[in-house]
Each structure stands twice: as structure tokens, then as C-alpha cells.
Amino acid sequence: xxxxxxxxxxxxxxxxxxxxxxxxxxxxxxxxxxxxxxxxxxxxxxxxxxxxxxxxxxxxxxxxxxxxxxxxxxxxxxxxxxxxxxxxxxxxxxxxxxxxxxxxxxxxxxxxx
Amino acid sequence: xxxxxxxxxxxxxxxxxxxxxxxxxxxxxxxxxxxxxxxxxxxxxxxxxxxxxxxxxxxxxxxxxxxxxxxxxxxxxxxxxxxxxxxxxxxxxxxxxxxxxxxxxxxxxxxxx
Numbered sequence: 001x002x003x004x005x006x007x008x009x010x011x012x013x014x015x016x017x018x019x020x021x022x023x024x025x026x027x028x029x030x031x032x033x034x035x036x037x038x039x040x041x042x043x044x045x046x047x048x049x050x051x052x053x054x055x056x057x058x059x060x061x062x063x064x065x066x067x068x069x070x071x072x073x074x075x076x077x078x079x080x081x082x083x084x085x086x087x088x089x090x091x092x093x094x095x096x097x098x099x100x101x102x103x104x105x106x107x108x109x110x111x112x113x
Numbered sequence: 114x115x116x117x118x119x120x121x122x123x124x125x126x127x128x129x130x131x132x133x134x135x136x137x138x139x140x141x142x143x144x145x146x147x148x149x150x151x152x153x154x155x156x157x158x159x160x161x162x163x164x165x166x167x168x169x170x171x172x173x174x175x176x177x178x179x180x181x182x183x184x185x186x187x188x189x190x191x192x193x194x195x196x197x198x199x200x201x202x203x204x205x206x207x208x209x210x211x212x213x214x215x216x217x218x219x220x221x222x223x224x225x226x
Binding site: 041042044045046089093100101102103104106 | 117146155156157158161169171203205213214215216217218219220
């Protein structure tokens, strides 16, 4: 099955700086890559996603890039704010009529005011 | 629009007991997936239901089962509880089997003593 690796496990940045989280996947058939943010006591919240036919996608301060050849994708958060502090998960999926996601192990992001 | 609703929020059980967790998807969503989240194993896919039928199953023992009702609400059952079943159980809904975006509830925190 699919194996998703995520780095780093923890990340601390100063408010206003950028944060980058990287993931690799093993199955070249994977074609959908969402990112989730999980705050304490809550379920994961979808923040951005990308399909394999797109190399980059942006939504305000958040961007995701995908390199299919290298089988890795990254989350970029610019101008970080304290409310960005949370655990972030990457995931991969093979869109064949099923919704099961394979998740990375998570990155705990702390934005220092 | 209300999000995914999971009940109960917390559960404490003892080894050998069984437990039933409930999930109400977002209105109009017909696919419901269940995930187990633990500090050691991360987020792992349990199973997915669509049109009252299990469509996809993860690598969990038969003690874990589920069902979906005609109104798309879903229940998950764990029989003969073990200490290792202590986890946050998350339900996610999506419009259809082929719609990628999964929306998660806040989960049910199960503690097995």
C-alpha cells in the first residue's frame, strides 16, 4: 500500500516568517494530495489540496507544490500568525472510487509571537 | 450548514466490552469514512460506506465493524475491546465515493481501561 513520509515532525517559526512542510509518497498511482490542519480537541480540517495534473496551487497565505517525478509535495505557509499553530498532516490517495487517505505522521507547527 | 457530528465525544470502557460510535455526515453527503488516530500509529483508515454498503476496508481486525443507514448516518462498533483500541475515532464525510474532499468531525475519544 501507499506509504507517506512527512518532515519535520516539529517546526517552530517566528511570527511573520514562512514555514515549509515536506512529504514524500511511494505509490506512483496516487493522484490526490490534501493537507489537513488539526487543532487541539478538534478533527482534521482540510486547508488545501492538489491533484496530480497540477504542479502548484495557492490560497492566500498557503501554497502546495507537487513534484510527481520525485514523488514529493510540500506545504508553504507565508507570513505565519500565532493562529497557524497546530498539527499539519499531508495525505495521499488513489482516486479509484474510494476515499481512503494515507496520512503522514504530522508536523507540529508553533508560531512564536 | 452543520458539519460532521460525532457522538459521544468521550467514552470510557473496560477490556472485553463493546462500544458503538455514531456519525452524522454533512447534509447531502452520502459517503462516510472512519479513521483511527493514535499517537503511535497516526491516522489510519478503518472503512468507508456509501449507499449503505461497505465499499472499502482498511487493515483492522474483524472486531471493528460498521454500518450505514438510509439517511447516510453511520455507526461504528468495536467488540471485545482491548487496551490498544484506546484512540480518537474520526468520522469523515464526502459528497460521493469519487469526490475527494473529506470533511472530518471532532471525533470520539475512546479510553479502554
